[in-house]
Amino acid sequence: MSYLFTVSPDFTPDHLSGWYIFNTWLQRQSESAIHLEMYNDFPSQRKAIKGDEVDLIYANPFDAAMLVREKGFLPLVKAMGVSDEAIIAVNAENPVADVAHLSPGINVAVTEDPDVTMMGMIMLEAGDLHAGNIQTNVYDTYVLVAKHLLKGDADVGIFLAEAYDDLSNMIKKQLRILVRSQISVIHHSLMIGPKLIDRRDEIQALLVAMNEDDKGKDILNSLGFKAWVKVEDEEMEFMIDLMEALAT
DSSP: OEEEEEEOTTSOGGGHHHHHHHHHHHHHHHTSEEEEOOOSSHHHHHHHHHTTOOSEEEEOHHHHHHHHHTTOOEEEEEETTOOOOEEEEEETTOOOOSGGGOOTTOEEEEOSOHHHHHHHHHHHGGGTOOTTSSEEEEOSSHHHHHHHHHHTSOSEEEEEHHHHHTSOHHHHTTEEEEEEOOOOSOOOEEEEOGGGGGGHHHHHHHHHTGGGSHHHHHHHHHHTOSOEEEOOHHHHHHHHHHHHHHHO
16 A cells, blocks of 8 residues: 655755655655655645545644644654744845834735744734735745845745745845744644554654664755654644644
8 A cells, every 4th residue: 555745845945855765765664655745835735635645744833733633643753953933034125123113014925834924923913013904925935935025025024944044145145034933842743644543653663763873864964854753642732722822
């Protein structure tokens, strides 16, 4: 039987090849046929999830609630020392130095990454800004968010911190960070679906031990990770509850 593995579309492009190498490793270690399917955007990936096509997913925290509560997924692991944080940035030539000094009516560039956009919108509240008094423009990637900031099409960009940090130095020199979130308990998770639930402990153990040999370390490094650490069900429930609280 073949299984489908996918990765949240907000991963940084530099790590694309790493995910394919990781998938090959996982197939060999688990002795299972696992196909990696990369979706171009969140809507197409969620359509596949709702159609019960996905069996393993490196999921963003916003989708975790739907995966757990509607589709019977359970957490496996998360990347050690990695959390999801948001950055609000402007063109370096923008005179505004504080979110509180931003004005209603600004154009805000975002992606379809819902948890990052939500965190960014919470930080914009410091300037009395909300969905009703700003113009939001949605782009496919964080590189495009940066591009439109540089072109002057957007006044503010909301980024996943990891994606911002991975931008080229040339681009970052032309941007300026106004604020970076420090929530620290929100993270992506590698999750397992109903068809593989019986093998949860086995696959989890393989992943947690992945950094114990040089080949596994190299593959993790290609993903930008040091190691996988186990995610307990209680930790996942806490994060889901926190995401829902932040969304209200």
